[in-house]
Amino acid sequence: MDIVGFAISFLTFYGIYLLLSLSLNLEYGFAGQPNFGKVVFYGIGAFTAGILTTRITLYLFGIHLSPCDLQARIMLKHIYDENPFLPLLLFILSIISAAIVSGIFGYLASKPALRLREDFLGITLLSFGEIFRIFIRTYYPLACGPYGIGGIPHPFNFIDNYRLKAALYLSIIAGIDVFVFILCERLANSPYGRTLKAIRDDELAAMSLGKVVHNIKGEVLIIGSAISGIAGALYSHYTSYISPDDFIPVVTFTAWTMVILGGTANNFGVVIGTLIMALIDRATALLSQVVEIPLEINYLRWVFAGILILLFLIYRPQGIFPEKPLKTPALKVGKNEDIGAKKYFKIFWRNKGSR
């Protein structure tokens, strides 16, 4: 059996899901925004990447064909082979644009979030997820409808060794993961993180202390959605083909399972929770190859995951690693204290001497 290849594909899968669960932890664990539409922002990122890369390439080379054409897909493949560094450039472009577009949609989603109660917000975002998929499926000109978008380039198309290619891609994902982890950790342990927790625990109290709750909620959803958009773009460049049926609401459920299993408002816990869920996923996939079971093993996996999450919700709702007290000591409040994300970025780049 090919252990190295298996490990690479497992870690790639893990890395992509880690982005989703970390961003959900930021939104729900720290800020208390129940994002039941995680799959939307993931899907928006993926489809932004898919649509942009194929269309830009076709436009640059003056081919007046829809990317849905089979002929166009063959041409795309030739173009990528002839211009080795074009896919890499496109990859960088699509990651950035996926983050921006998903962030914009996150901002839009935060608008109802300001007005609605938790349960109504859950219903709205959940239905938003279903509708996104149905829209992509039905509106053919945008993303080829039910056929999905193909011909998304692998960024390291110029490397022939497929093992090296996958390993390099994995290293990019790992880099982004580490960056996002540090970002979430810093965000959580900053005054901004404390504001988030204050809003989560008691919105009125936070408001009475002069925190602009609406802005902060919007910002958190923008950051979280941008991260999940990046995850979507990474996924689409990894598989090189995305169809609307990859973005079913079960993805949202998986992300929630990872967060609750590991521990809400604990980034390290989420890393472990994601690892456990990813291991369960791959282990069942392996099991189906090793053991001959007449039944479809995927179904059993979902039943198992559902029972696991229910047990955790009932007996250990704080997760494997419960939330810990903040690490940050109190900071001196400067004059002209900025509100929201600016404050965070100040903390992020501040020199260490001020602690």
Next chain:
Amino acid sequence: MDMDIIIPLLNSILTGSLYSLMALGLTLTYSIIRFPNFAHGEFITIGAYIAVLFSIIIPLSSILNLHPILTSIIILIISAIITGICAVVTHLIIYRPLINRGSKLVYLMIASLAVSIIIRYLIYIFVDIGRTFYKLYLFNILPKMYFGETIKIAGFSLTPLFQVSVFATILLVFLLQLLLTKTKLGKAMRAVANNSQLAAISGIDISRITMLAWFISGSLTGLAGVLWANYVWATPTVGQKALLSIFAASIIGGLTSFSGTVIGGYILGFSENLLLSFLNQWFNVSLSYKPMVSFMIVVIVLITSPKGIAGINLRKIILKIRKR
């Protein structure tokens, strides 16, 4: 032109009735336990597959040797009861422990998502078992049930399914209304829905009332699910697909008003069939946008009047108009 309207019109009434029945169950559980049960759609699937079980796998018609209509009614009742029991069981093993431990609303919502996924995939496994061991193809299947003959009234040909659905809806809504307004049990249920602490103080056994509410909710939805499976055929995702429309219908009623829910069900039925076929004819809108209708309704209602129809104060609006 006339022919193009009649079929969507009849379909609107049919789907509207079934949506009302399903959404009534959702409204009932929401008003008693105060959380949106995302697993509600799976009760439809359970009802549908119980009908499949008793009409195809273990055909009751050949065992009991009764009149086919009577057999169909027995299947309807059996699946209503079994689905009701399933609903009570989910409440007892999952939601009640969670509520007793003081779980957050979000945790209850995730738990209901988990329940819906467990039930859906268990039904997938059931279908899979049928395929691998008994060579039965239970995916996308029509339960073999007989409800009588098509009647023609003034050019409208009413299918037996249409007759049964509309009749069952009227009967059940009437019975539910009687239960809620005339009996002590129903009054207790309404009291719990209004203010559970006050109800507990005045001596109402809340856990019994809650269980009863779950049973009624499950059985209404299961019964509607059997009829729904006769309309759109049974698949493991049949409940999940209908869930959004049910939520939309219930949200029109503000998730707590029963009459509002029935109206919402019919609004949903009419806008998904009649309105969409109009749009299709005049504006060339694709019929596959059908699921979007319910989402639009959810968003519009939640943004304009989150309390639904019950939140609209007619007197205020009339006063405003008069002032102008």
